[in-house]
Structure formats: structure tokens, C-alpha cells
Amino acid sequence: DIVMTQSPDSLAVSLGERVTINCKSSQSVFYRSNNKNFLAWYQQTPGQPPKLLIYWASTRESGVPDRFSGSGSGTDFTLTISSLQAEDVAVYYCQQYYSSVTFGQGTRLEIK
Amino acid sequence: EVQLVESGGGLVQPGGSLRLSCAASGFTFSTFWMSWVRQAPGKGLEWVAKINQGESDKRYVDSVKGRFTISRDNAKNSLYLQMNSLRAEDTAVYYCARDPNRWGDYDYWGQGTLVTVSS
Numbered sequence: 464d465i466v467m468t469q470s471p472d473s474l475a476v477s478l479g480e481r482v483t484i485n486c487k488s489s490q491s492v493f494y495r496s497n498n499k500n501f502l503a504w505y506q507q508t509p510g511q512p513p514k515l516l517i518y519w520a521s522t523r524e525s526g527v528p529d530r531f532s533g534s535g536s537g538t539d540f541t542l543t544i545s546s547l548q549a550e551d552v553a554v555y556y557c558q559q560y561y562s563s564v565t566f567g568q569g570t571r572l573e574i575k
Numbered sequence: 576e577v578q579l580v581e582s583g584g585g586l587v588q589p590g591g592s593l594r595l596s597c598a599a600s601g602f603t604f605s606t607f608w609m610s611w612v613r614q615a616p617g618k619g620l621e622w623v624a625k626i627n628q629g630e631s632d633k634r635y636v637d638s639v640k641g642r643f644t645i646s647r648d649n650a651k652n653s654l655y656l657q658m659n660s661l662r663a664e665d666t667a668v669y670y671c672a673r674d675p676n677r678w679g680d681y682d683y684w685g686q687g688t689l690v691t692v693s694s
Contacts, residue, residue, distance in 0.1 A: 503680040505620075512670050512684035513620065524682065556620055560679030563634070564610075564622035 486557035501561035584688030597671030
């Protein structure tokens, strides 16, 4: 199985500041035949199901604010929130779907 | 509006069985792969099973193989998860999720149903 490791496990950031969450896969999730990284990011607020933010590593899901962006390729990926808003407090998960499906352990984001 | 509504969760003893259902609406259910994903209390997400449109392709995480069975009824717009030989470690909120690209990036999720395995 592909193991997904996120860093940090938790972070506290001031409103309006930039947030960076990292995700590393134990093997490459880049598929040469379609030139895509099989990597997604989800946001989960308390008591709610996960919400898809980013797929194919950098494609923003419809309706997701443009302050959210995804980058990276191969085994190293990043979710960036350009300017933290109060409603962004949540747990964020990366997920690979290159070989079956596995998730990272989650990163808890709080307001400083 | 796409909606996924799970039901069937509850308290069951170890070794018991439970059948979860997921009622889909707002989209053409028969044209999508579907999955079950679970989340143990206070823990992360774990994919459980997936099924293709015609039920010819079903896949499971190793920990539930031989115990869980995923199925669907396209005429009823419903997804199911039959869970047998339940263990304490199966305790979780179970979500059904729509898989638009068949690979596993889930664009819609239900609210989940809680399964508690305890004596």
C-alpha cells in the first residue's frame, strides 16, 4: 500500500496569513500515460463529511475559493491557503488514488 | 442537487452483522462508481470498498475482505454495504461517496452513519 504522510500534524496560523500543508507519498503517484498526479486534498470541519478541495494535485473543485491551491508532483505535494479565513479551521487530508485509495493522517488547522 | 443519505448504522455485538444503505438522488446514479469510506471516532479516513456501475468490479481494503460485501441497486438508486463478522475495530462512521472519475477522488459524500461494535 502507498503510505501518505502529512506534515505538520497540527498548526496554528493568524487570520490573513499563508498556510502550507505538506504531503509525501511512499511511492510516486504520477501516471505517465495521462500525465497526471493521482492526488487529492479534502477539508473536514467538525461533524461534517470531508469536502473535496483539489484533485489531480492542482485542479480546484468547482466552488472552492481560489485562496486554496495545490502543487507538487511525484511524491511531494503541498496544499496552500493564501490568506487564512476563520471558516478554514478544519482538518485537512491528502489522498492518493493511484493504487487503491489511501489517506494521510490529517493536519489540524487552527487560528492563532 | 446531489444528495447521499446513509442509514442502517447502530450498535451491534462483536461477530454480528449489519447492512448499511445509501440513498442517492440528484444525479444519474447508474453511471457512477461508488465507494464506502469510514472514520473511526477521532481518527482519520479509511477507504473500505468500491463498486463499478454494473457491479462487475468490486474492490475492498484487506481488513474487510471476506467479511464485507458492497452492492448496489441502480433501479432504486441505492448503494449497500453488508457487514458480517463485525469486530470492535470496525467501529466508525461510514460514509458513502461518489467517485466521478472511477479512480477515487470523491466529489460528494453523505453525512455518514455510525456503526458501533461492542458487547
